[in-house]
Amino acid sequence: MAARAGVSKSLVSLVLRGDPGVSPARRGAVDRAIAELGYQPNRVAQVLGARRSGTVGVLLNDLRNPWFVDLLDGVTATLDTLGFSPVLIDSATLRRVGGSPVEQLLKQQVDGIIVVGTTEDGEQLRRAAAVVPVVLSGTYEPADLGPGVEVDVVVNDDVDGAAAATRHCVELGHSRITHLQGPGRVGDLRAQGYRDAMAAAGLAALTVPGGMSEESGYAAARRVLAGAPRPTAIVAYNDLAAIGALSAAHDLALTVPEQVSIVGYDNTYLAKIRHLSLTSVENGTLAIGVHAARFLVERIGGKTPARRVHQVPASLVVRRTTSRPGV
């Protein structure tokens, strides 16, 4: 194709990268050749001899839960530094129409896959992991991606984060603190952190299933807050469930934080909305994204270390939804 345009391969490359130093005439020659031949840059890259696509697939589990947004910033910035670009697939949307998110990523010739959050695509990921490296971020699942396949895991310290959220309530003077438990291994670890902190304070732990959506958090909190004795604090699995709990308190005419304190997890932009102003656990998603991208690119580059589990620290951000009980 470079020959056809009457220009050098490096010029083609400059034009494709949008380099401003190329004269309009020479750019025009390349553009015409591209249009005429129906060439697209990836095919051109192959012609130019690139060994890899330079693309990393990012499998998002649900665009409706914004916890991954900062993680994606970390992934994108790190990939860019290392010469790769991300393409995103929204797993939930594709699955609703019966599509195959992982297969779609492989069709895109990605050099590797970063799984973001707990996914239902375990079986497909096992097939993919035989072909390209896979890194899990913000999730431990799927735990096994096939014989001999080493998969790195980058997560925050869920036990420590949930324990910090619970200790915060204990230190404010709460004793009836209920945990809305979420799904999967991450849900188990956050529940463990909650139970550890309750036990350390000599308090009885009570966990109820609360899902990971606003709706499920609302339903669970409504049941809990309508019961007797009513808890004075709720530690939720994530921000969405916590926001559901805020609404449940509102509908039961309970004031927050005066009559019930509520803590979320993930420190999403929802928690930061002043009108919600949710106390939440910062889970270091930016750092998770950075490490996940680094690990993946190492494996794409041919390194094959044993499975790594990297934890970034969690920390509590106190806002307006927590206070002393009965204030």
Add this chain to the structure above:
Amino acid sequence: MAARAGVSKSLVSLVLRGDPGVSPARRGAVDRAIAELGYQPNRVAQVLGARRSGTVGVLLNDLRNPWFVDLLDGVTATLDTLGFSPVLIDSATLRRVGGSPVEQLLKQQVDGIIVVGTTEDGEQLRRAAAVVPVVLSGTYEPADLGPGVEVDVVVNDDVDGAAAATRHCVELGHSRITHLQGPGRVGDLRAQGYRDAMAAAGLAALTVPGGMSEESGYAAARRVLAGAPRPTAIVAYNDLAAIGALSAAHDLALTVPEQVSIVGYDNTYLAKIRHLSLTSVENGTLAIGVHAARFLVERIGGKTPARRVHQVPASLVVRRTTSRPGV
């Protein structure tokens, strides 16, 4: 590659599609060949003679504003019916690291591009539009994608939607209604709808720049609500700006809706969060996604109609942030 695996091309195709009717042994043979050769399905599709990648690029302008989520459902479902799959690029994230969102989509060999929302990638889109069809959804910009390039536009009726939001406030008895204006042509159209409705009611219109984020909406509403005479209602450009206005009212100790009514636009899941319960304009994003995908696939199929501008209706959803003034 089919020959190497000792299997038929149609079997390769079945395995790549994840068909459950393939025996483990035959699947294994194909999988081994794929792994051994480093083949990825897209290359295989080329070997099998597919003329197109079957992939459509979706250029999202900002994952932090969730208005596009339903639109993406419409796009994905329609593409699936027509035999295409979406790949997503988050323009804002890539631009923050100096990346080129449109170039990245072309590298993915997409057959066409759906632009979602107002973008800063106009110049790149002009280059892309010379190679693949482009459809704009939820935005009119960039208006011109090059000589002879016909670009379809699918939007909601922004004038009518903003007029409905304003009339709702008028009918509740408000007379001091301020509009927080957003950017671009969509911002202009929503401001026009607001002014039309104010004029029809014989009321003086007042618009102030309010941006499209929670922060900008907060700052604008804070200035407006601290002024005198204070408006009793705010019609915001979008839900995020409206949520910023909610927070501004809260910080100024003004109750919503008693002392100030607030209306958003886009009817995002944020508006539906019970604790926010924001009156908002439903902008038909699901239908926008369906039409945008249809238009694009028609053009990918070789049809070249003149530019089409398709409007879907807007409608008001009344929730808890609006009431009669001074109630």
